[in-house]
Amino acid sequence: MKIANIALATKPAEVDEITLEGRRVRVWNVDLPLDQVTLDPANPRIANSVALTPTQNVAQLQTDLENVLWEDPDVRDLYRQVLINGGLIERVIVRQDGRVVEGNCRTVVYRKLRNNQPTEALWTTIPSRVLPDDIAERDVAILLGEMHVAGKNTWSPFEKAGHIYRMHRDFALTQDEIAHRLRMSKSKINYLIRSFETMKLRYLRQFPAPGNIRKFSYFEELYKSPELRKWIDLDSNAEDNFVEWVGTGKLNQGAHVRELVSIVRNPDALQAMNEHGFVEAKRVLEEDDPAVSSKLFRHMREMTEELEQARIDDIGRVRKGQNVAAKRIVLDMHRALTHFIELCGIDRKSNDG
DSSP: OOOGGGGGOSSOOEEEEEEETTEEEEEEEEEEEGGGOBOOTTSTTTHHHHTTSOOSOHHHHHHHHHHHHHTSHHHHHHHHHHHHHTSOSSOEEEOTTSBEEEOHHHHHHHHHHHHHOTTOGGGGEEEEEEOOTTOOHHHHHHHHHIIIIISSSOOOHHHHHHHHHHHHHTSOOOHHHHHHHHTOOHHHHHHHHHHHHHIIIIIHHHSOOGGGGGGHHHHHHHHHOHHHHHHHHHOTTHHHHHHHHHHHTSSOOGGGGGGHHHHHHSHHHHHHHHHTOHHHHHHHHHHHOGGGTOHHHHHHHHHHHHHHTOOHHHHHHHHTSOOHHHHHHHHHHHHHHHHHHHHHTOOTTSOOO
16 A cells, blocks of 8 residues: 655655554654645644634634644643754654644644744654554544553543543444543543533633633533532533633632532522622631531531440440550540630530530
């Protein structure tokens, strides 16, 4: 089999092989003219941003794709690494029409280096690995999953989830199949698909700024929680509310998503969340339950529950009087609690709770 781009290469092609789905696939290692290599709009690293502002002009689309990638600080870091190294450590992977399958960021870096060093011949071609013309898109998706989701060259969490979503939706792989191939649990595959779907189809349509993809962790935390998934499933407004909270800054830290479990259980706190945001919702919770924000009260509650369910053998250590250390721990706690009660001005004889 020949490849169309061999004629365009500056050096003879070297035949190589990769293993895919248990079969050997022949590929060609070759340096291709940079102008013949095009960025792929369907690639998970860029598709979910550029798709928000599509264009029919091919040249303009390439420019849009390049600009989106160049805004990523990681790509600028890669630029410096490639410049210092004097080239790529790993070849990009392309189809026979020159469309990049894997290595869009490296391609952008080469374009920028060529623009900045127009007299340097090194940046006029890019080391490539060309796939055969009969390889299916489904096989390409599996290859990328192995490389960037299960492998060491991982995409960002948003890109990774987007690829899993595409494997499931576009190529009809079951969640069990994806979990097996990518060495993940089925439950993780499920919540990544739901997280990506909500963020891509609901959140980014309302709040399309490119930087917003960095808030994927909010959605991942949402669907990772069994309690919050139940809230989403039972309340028809829950998903819309969550999208609005993230988009408007009412929920401005991903870690706060974990605390939503208590908020959505409390009608007053949930109303405060909808109207004012996380800080006010947390204040409402604290009024009802100081253990929400106080480590001391939280530990006291936990210790109360432990004492009420104390094991016979632990009680025996103190009652028999043979374990001096155990008895000292109990007496120290009694003394500290008595002192705390006195400081709080609580009348232990009263019945005010």
